[in-house]
Amino acid sequence: MQEYRPLRVALLGAGSVGSQVARLLIENKAELAARVGAELELIGVVVRDIDKAVKAGVPRQLLTTEAEDVIVSADIVIEVMGGIEPARTYILQALNSGSDVITANKALLATHGTELFDAAEQVGAQLYFEAAVAGAIPIxxxxxxxxxxxxxxxxxxxxxxxxxxxxxxxxxxxxxxxxxxxxxxxxxxxxxxxxxxxxxxxxxxxxxxxxxxxxxxxxxxxxxxxxxxxxxxxxxxxxxxxxxxxxxxxxxxxxxxxxxxxxxxxxxxxxxxxxxxxxxxxxxxxxxxxxxxxxxxxxxxxxxxxAGGVQTASAVLGDLVSAAKRHVAGGPGLADSVHANLPVLPIDRVHTRYQVTLEVTDQPGVLAKIANTFSAGNVSIETVEQSVRQDGGKRSKTATLEVGTHSATDAELSAVVKALAASESVESITSVIRVEGI
Amino acid sequence: MQEYRPLRVALLGAGSVGSQVARLLIENKAELAARVGAELELIGVVVRDIDKAVKAGVPRQLLTTEAEDVIVSADIVIEVMGGIEPARTYILQALNSGSDVITANKALLATHGTELFDAAEQVGAQLYFEAAVAGAIPIxxxxxxxxxxxxxxxxxxxxxxxxxxxxxxxxxxxxxxxxxxxxxxxxxxxxxxxxxxxxxxxxxxxxxxxxxxxxxxxxxxxxxxxxxxxxxxxxxxxxxxxxxxxxxxxxxxxxxxxxxxxxxxxxxxxxxxxxxxxxxxxxxxxxxxxxxxxxxxxxxxxxxxxAGGVQTASAVLGDLVSAAKRHVAGGPGLADSVHANLPVLPIDRVHTRYQVTLEVTDQPGVLAKIANTFSAGNVSIETVEQSVRQDGGKRSKTATLEVGTHSATDAELSAVVKALAASESVESITSVIRVEGI
CATH class of the missing domain: 3.30.360.10 (Dihydrodipicolinate Reductase; domain 2)
Structure with a gap:
């Protein structure tokens, strides 16, 4: 195992995820050092409320409310505070000072991802986010x-x-x-x-x-x-x-x-x-x-x-080991690219199947009428189930139709639903739901 | 995207996996180059039977029976021929000439893994094997x-x-x-x-x-x-x-x-x-x-x-992109270590639960006797189901007992089964199976 200087890790946030990350970093220090080839030194945990973080088990001497000092002296910054600001500013600060960043912040990535990835690329830093989607699941x-x-x-x-x-x-x-x-x-x-x-x-x-x-x-x-x-x-x-x-x-x-x-x-x-x-x-x-x-x-x-604090912390630590190994050995991180850059289309263009449940007037010819509405809309029917309720022994004046369609575009399917809603024979549409996985 | 020389890829084997790897490398050449930042040039496919490989769709001009020439001039060698020899010799040759190797060969890894990983470590080459376990599943x-x-x-x-x-x-x-x-x-x-x-x-x-x-x-x-x-x-x-x-x-x-x-x-x-x-x-x-x-x-x-040729080829290509990116950007691959090096214990030490089904003589006191055999062996019973067959209207002389145990060591459980087999009251043991996942 090669000798390497300790890597300085800053942690932003000590909530349910952050406090677990801090605990695992401290408890598994020796094991992590063996895996990485360098010690991971937690140099500070940035929080808004120090007493609350102490209660969550984070050692008081690690805690601070001054983010900037910790961020600029870290090799790797872990952001698990959530929310857009100040998380965004802190991450940009970290990346711009050349640190790698690990984040679990899906809201931030979904809204400002491009800005963050661009910042990382410009300085050759890495942005890891395994914890942002599906918690502990490596996806x-x-x-x-x-x-x-x-x-x-x-x-x-x-x-x-x-x-x-x-x-x-x-x-x-x-x-x-x-x-x-x-x-x-x-x-x-x-x-x-x-x-x-x-x-x-x-x-x-x-x-x-x-x-x-x-x-x-x-x-x-x-x-x-x-x-x-x-x-x-x-x-x-x-x-x-x-x-x-x-x-x-x-x-x-x-x-x-x-x-x-x-x-x-x-x-x-x-x-x-x-x-x-x-x-x-x-x-x-x-x-x-x-x-x-x-x-x-x-x-x-x-x-x-x-989700869950300790489960999400597992994903954060996996990213931390990757980032740390990259520091020790140099070389590429998990670079992404948007080289394909496909157009993002509206749901209208999706092919799917609908299941539509309707209350219809129970009269001759209604089923044919309903079927015509589907076929006029270019949607073919796969299954129909008709049932007539008995209301206190009397046959109800309405029947329930459950119609399963073949695959069509969402635009076509929703147009048919609109047409059904306007039809005189339809009392009400009680359920419209897409069918997937077939 | 930085300019980088084409990376030379050698493929050993053109069976169900190899022929798919070759096809995907050729068909997706442009897309792969965009992802890697360098072209992946398939310089040769080593097979025993050239005509058979042509039938599997591999272009004839890529095929050769001479492994060594191809191996020594490759940057990355993919071994999907299977079997122990000559796969082992080829992989060692590749690693010793500094190439990274991707293998789907579980039999070889399970029997000669240490030798291969040591060889890779000595020259700083990488050995990738996502395809060796569970085919396409990233595990x-x-x-x-x-x-x-x-x-x-x-x-x-x-x-x-x-x-x-x-x-x-x-x-x-x-x-x-x-x-x-x-x-x-x-x-x-x-x-x-x-x-x-x-x-x-x-x-x-x-x-x-x-x-x-x-x-x-x-x-x-x-x-x-x-x-x-x-x-x-x-x-x-x-x-x-x-x-x-x-x-x-x-x-x-x-x-x-x-x-x-x-x-x-x-x-x-x-x-x-x-x-x-x-x-x-x-x-x-x-x-x-x-x-x-x-x-x-x-x-x-x-x-x-x-399993499956094209599915396993997906895992091979994932490894290939990783290996190629490492060439382009330098840096660490997927190093493993056996730093924990725990003792590998015999199954005796495992805690598990058994379900044992027995034919016993249907006499008073038999159930107590059986129960004693379990408790004498330090195994506690969780459930017992007794059923007596009717043979043509007559009550059978044997009863069936299905015994579910609590957790115990496999050594204790198997000793109890032995004792049961030797018991006079037991006609036969019809099923012994472990219970997991609880």
Whole structure:
């Protein structure tokens, strides 16, 4: 093992992730030095509230509120404070002084990623972010390196643990959305303002990061289509179960072939029906999983804890060892490029399948009328299930139709739904949900 | 993008993997050059039978039977010929001339890994082997890098697609072992001599490689405990299903705490009962998956195609891009170390649980006698199910006991099974199988 000077590590933030990173750095000091070939010296932990960090177990003598002093004297800066500012300013400071940076900050990467990567490239510094997507699951490195010789066609990810927990509880226990959300809040899975999770904003940030890596393309957050789980009902869950499906909220990024239009990629987050036997269908509780379809590798899936302080700290330390080894031995880090730079297309261009549930007037010819609406919209029907409720022994005046479509563009499918809503024979549309994974 | 001279790549072997590697290198030349920052020039493909390789689609002008010429003039050598010799000699030749080597050869790594890694270290060359374990699934790189700051406690892998296919067919279709094996042979999943797969030799090689990486320890193949699937019966499968289990053959490597003896690691391959809801329980067909338990990261799983020419070629190309980038930018590759060098312990020291099915004489006091045999052997019973067959209306003279144990050492458990076999009250032991994943 070659002798090398100790590497100076600065830590920004001592919350649930930061305090674990500090603990592991201190407790595993000898083991980490053996793996890296140099000691990793934690020179300071920057926090806003020193007493709170002491309570979280960080040694008082490491703590400081003065970020700049620590940042400029570090070889490697770890940012786990979250939020846009001052995280952005600190990271730029670190990169501009030539330090490598490790961040778990998905919101920052999804909104200011280009600025940060450009800054890193200009000075030859590295920006690592395994912890920013899917917590402890190694997904960034496999995408950047293991699949570097392959061509990714599609990524489908359960990338938000809170919403997967909520949907799983609705599925397994028959809970209402409200009850499942209350449970998730009690367990600390949901913030006081749950919209970041349940409206899909968090998943959209991760989708943008994954898509930009997988397709070597800049993916602005505002081009990610987003639909949350707030309209999912217990009745939809029950119906999904009957059909052998489960409802998940997925982040999906995929190549779209030209097909007359412009070729590109489309990135979206929304609830889907997925076959219970699909590997993603078996992902329970608050776990995360990312399913990748690559041209040569075929189907891959990466599964694990998507959040949690100590789990996310594991990903941070993996990046730290990589960054430190690069210091010791010199040479390349995990450079990315946006050399492909494909257009990011609207969801209209995506090919998908819909399952539409309708209440229709129970009269002769209605089914034909509905079927015509689909075919007029260029959407072909795969399955129809019709059921008529008995209301207190009397035949109801409405029937329920559950229509499963073949694949069509999202534009065509949503136009059909609009036409159905305007149809006289349709009393109400009770569920519209995309079907994926087939 | 910096200008760099073309990198010279030699390919040894043009079988199902090699011919796909050649195809992808030729077809994706421009894309690969953009990712690497240098052209990858395939300078020669070494084969025994040129005509056969031409039929597999490799351009004739690239083919040669003279290995040495190609090897000495390459920057990077890809070995996908398989077998021990001449693969070993070629790889040593390449490393000694300073080339980096990429290999998919698990048999060679499991038996001569130390020699090859030593040779690489002496000249500062790199040996990459993502394709050697679990085909296209990125597992080597995550273990080496993503978890480099964490501590792996246990790995459980479905690492042989053929046997997983066979067990899956027995599970889902109720096939006998023979029928399922016949099907696997027909599909090309089994070789003419199937023992490499069904006796667990292939899985044992992969287990040795995974364990050595995960625990930074040299794991000789002959210290891997190995038991195949040849004794698994349709009746065992059926019983497993009844209990909510599925039978899988797993490669398991884990840390063993001192507990009075020597601390170390144990590595084993054998059939197990695993909960159907466990992530490994949902791995169907010929797919592979590796489940990792790490101290900080918690539970992770990596899932995908474990074999197949084009899938394995994806892993080879990922390694090739890494190796090539290292050439372009200099610096460290994926160095491993055996700095921990833990003792590799026999399976006796493993803590596990058994499920034992017995035919016993149906007489008063037999259950107590059996229970005594377990407790005398220091094994505590968790569940007992007793059933008495009716033979043509008459009560049979024997009863069936299915005993599930609590955790104990494998030595204690196997001693109890021996004592049971010698007991007068036991007519026969019809099934002994370990239970994992709880």
């Amino acid at each position: 960034i490195r496999p995408l950047r390196e293991s699949l570097a010789g392959d061509k990714v066609n599609r990524i489908m990810g359960i990338v938000n643990g809170s919403t997967n927990y909520i949907l799983d509880r609705m599925d397994t226990e028959g809970l209402s959305l409200e009850a499942a959300m209350a449970e998730a809040t009690e367990l600390g899975y949901l913030e006081a303002d749950p919209s970041l999770d349940v409206e899909g904003y968090d998943a959209a940030q991760k989708a943008a990061i994954l898509a930009s890596l997988a397709f070597h393309t800049e993916v602005p957050l505002d081009k990610v289509y987003r639909e949350g789980i707030t309209k999912i009902t217990a009745a939809q869950m029950e119906a999904a179960k009957r059909d052998g499906y489960v409802i998940k909220i997925l982040a999906i990024a995929e190549r779209i072939p030209a097909n007359g239009g412009e070729a590109g990629v489309a990135v979206r987050v929304h609830p889907v029906l997925i076959d219970r036997k699909h590997p993603l269908g078996a992902v329970r509780g608050a776990f995360n999983a990312v399913f990748v379809e690559a041209e040569a590798a075929g189907e891959l899936m990466f599964y694990g804890a998507g | 080597i790189r995550p273990l080496r890098e993503s978890l480099a700051g964490d501590k792996v406690n246990r790995i459980m892998g479905i690492v042989n697609g053929s046997t997983n296919y066979i067990l899956d067919r027995m599970d889902t279709e109720g096939l006998s072992l023979e029928a399922a094996m016949a099907e696997a042979t027909e599909l090309g999943y089994l070789e003419a001599d199937p023992s490499l797969d069904v006796e667990g030799y292939d899985a044992a090689q992969k287990a040795a490689i995974l364990a050595s990486l995960a625990f930074h320890t040299e794991v000789p193949l002959d210290k891997v405990y190995r038991e195949g699937i040849t004794k698994i019966t349709a009746a065992q499968m059926e019983a497993a299903k009844r209990d909510g289990y599925v039978i899988k053959i797993l490669a398991i490597a884990e840390r063993i705490p001192a507990n009075g003896g020597e601390a170390g690691v144990a590595v084993r391959v054998h059939p197990v009962l695993i909960d159907r809801k466990h992530p490994l329980g949902a791995v169907r067909g010929a797919f592979n998956a590796v489940f990792v338990e790490a101290e900080a990261a918690g539970e992770l799983m990596f899932y995908g195609a474990g």
